[in-house]
Amino acid sequence: MSLRIGVLGTGMIGQDHIRRLTQVLSGAEVVAVNDIDRSRAEAAAPQGAKVHDTPQALIASDAVEAVVICSWGPAHEEQLLGCIAAGKPVFCEKPLVTSEAAALRVMEAETAFGRRLVQVGFMRRFDADYRRLKAVIDAGSLGAPLLYRSVHRNASVPAGLYTSEMPLNDTLVHDADISRWLLSDEITGVEVRVPRRSSRGGDLRDPTLVLLHTAAGAIVSVEISVNVGYGYDIRGEVSCEDGIAALPNRPAPVVSDRHGIRQAIPEDWRERFIEAYDQEFREWIVAARAGTATGPSTWDGYAATLVADAALRAVDSGRLEPVRMRGKPALYGTPIAAAA
Ligand SMILES: NC(=O)c1ccc[n+]([C@@H]2O[C@H](COP(=O)([O-])OP(=O)(O)OC[C@H]3O[C@@H](n4cnc5c(N)ncnc54)[C@H](O)[C@@H]3O)[C@@H](O)[C@H]2O)c1
Numbered sequence: 092m093s094l095r096i097g098v099l100g101t102g103m104i105g106q107d108h109i110r111r112l113t114q115v116l117s118g119a120e121v122v123a124v125n126d127i128d129r130s131r132a133e134a135a136a137p138q139g140a141k142v143h144d145t146p147q148a149l150i151a152s153d154a155v156e157a158v159v160i161c162s163w164g165p166a167h168e169e170q171l172l173g174c175i176a177a178g179k180p181v182f183c184e185k186p187l188v189t190s191e192a193a194a195l196r197v198m199e200a201e202t203a204f205g206r207r208l209v210q211v212g213f214m215r216r217f218d219a220d221y222r223r224l225k226a227v228i229d230a231g232s233l234g235a236p237l238l239y240r241s242v243h244r245n246a247s248v249p250a251g252l253y254t255s256e257m258p259l260n261d262t263l264v265h266d267a268d269i270s271r272w273l274l275s276d277e278i279t280g281v282e283v284r285v286p287r288r289s290s291r292g293g294d295l296r297d298p299t300l301v302l303l304h305t306a307a308g309a310i311v312s313v314e315i316s317v318n319v320g321y322g323y324d325i326r327g328e329v330s331c332e333d334g335i336a337a338l339p340n341r342p343a344p345v346v347s348d349r350h351g352i353r354q355a356i357p358e359d360w361r362e363r364f365i366e367a368y369d370q371e372f373r374e375w376i377v378a379a380r381a382g383t384a385t386g387p388s389t390w391d392g393y394a395a396t397l398v399a400d401a402a403l404r405a406v407d408s409g410r411l412e413p414v415r416m417r418g419k420p421a422l423y424g425t426p427i428a429a430a431a
């Protein structure tokens with residue numbers, strides 16, 4: 092039997108996830124959709140899927156066994172709490188929520204329920220290159236990780252909709268999460284430095300340089316540039332005591348012509364992480380069919396939210412801003428020793 096899924100939010104990524112759930116992956120079907128823009132939901136609904144008037148009606152529907160949230164960040168809390176109250180597994184696109192208080196409310200609801208229901212859309216953890224990079228670090232032959240350089244470049248962002256806070260509370264969450272996961276470490280402090288602005292972004296504060304300090308004493312530098320024009324360029328390199336390990340360049344045909352020898356760069360996140368999103372949903376479908384969730388948890392979404400909050404404080408203060416996490420509930424596994 093296929094997992095019967097309802098999708099909340101049928102914009103850019105909602106449509107892409109509906110495509111993969113209906114045309115690429117097996118074991119799932121999209122039976123219901125909702126969007127505050129009803130015409131968008133109608134256009135995105137696969138044949139036979141019901142278009143619901145409200146997220147609450149979709150979550151409550153007996154036809155829906157599990158939910159995928161692809162609405163805007165500020166809408167996530169209410170929709171997550173609705174899914175947890177209904178006991179339905181839920182995949183939630185990043186960011187989990189947009190404030191520490193909201194993250195704690197979701198965590199309290201899930202821990203009171205007593206079983207993991209929430210998986211957060213940190214798709215990099217499902218990318219084969221990142222998984223191999225983590226395996227090298229975990230093997231330990233390079234010694235302890237000291238520095239991690241994370242480069243996050245978007246070709247462009249929607250003008251007017253993407254604001255100067257968003258490099259820190261929308262884009263950085265991916266780098267914060269992958270750093271915690273790769274280094275098996277927690278982030279304890281955040282600094283932000285702002286160089287001269289790129290003329291490509293108008294008034295937008297871009298690029299931004301973020302330093303994440305970890306409990307074990309490593310430092311992560313994150314370059315966030317959201318208007319580079321040339322493509323979606325994601326890089327990562329870990330410097331350890333006895334060597335370095337880096338993400339490889341993406342395999343692409345090597346073109347030789349009068350401009351030289353070159354390889355294409357992905358256009359956007361859909362192209363760069365296409366296999367990662369597929370794998371993320373393969374693993375989610377298996378877990379959701381068992382009535383639970385796997386991979387990035389509410390705890391991980393909470394951690395990324397705290398980093399985003401600290402980064403927003405740091406860009407104003409110019410100082411190192413602390414990240415103070417609560418004790419980790421047992422539902423989310425054992426705390427990382429260095430951070431305990
Ligand atoms: N993991 C990733 O790489 C990745 C990539 C893109 C977007 N995202 C995340 O996915 C989410 C959606 O992003 P997008 O780019 O598709 O945005 P979008 O603006 O294209 O689509 C969002 C949709 O949600 C709808 N919506 C908003 N509030 C709603 C509500 N309360 N109930 C129902 N529908 C509602 C909007 O009408 C819109 O159609 C965001 O949280 C974003 O950060 C993640």
Ligand SMILES: O[C@H]1[C@H](O)[C@@H](O)[C@H](O)[C@@H](O)[C@H]1O
Nearest residue numbers: 185245248261262265317360
């Ligand atoms: O919502 C998107 C998405 O999360 C992308 O993966 C990220 O590169 C963008 O900066 C962000 O705006």
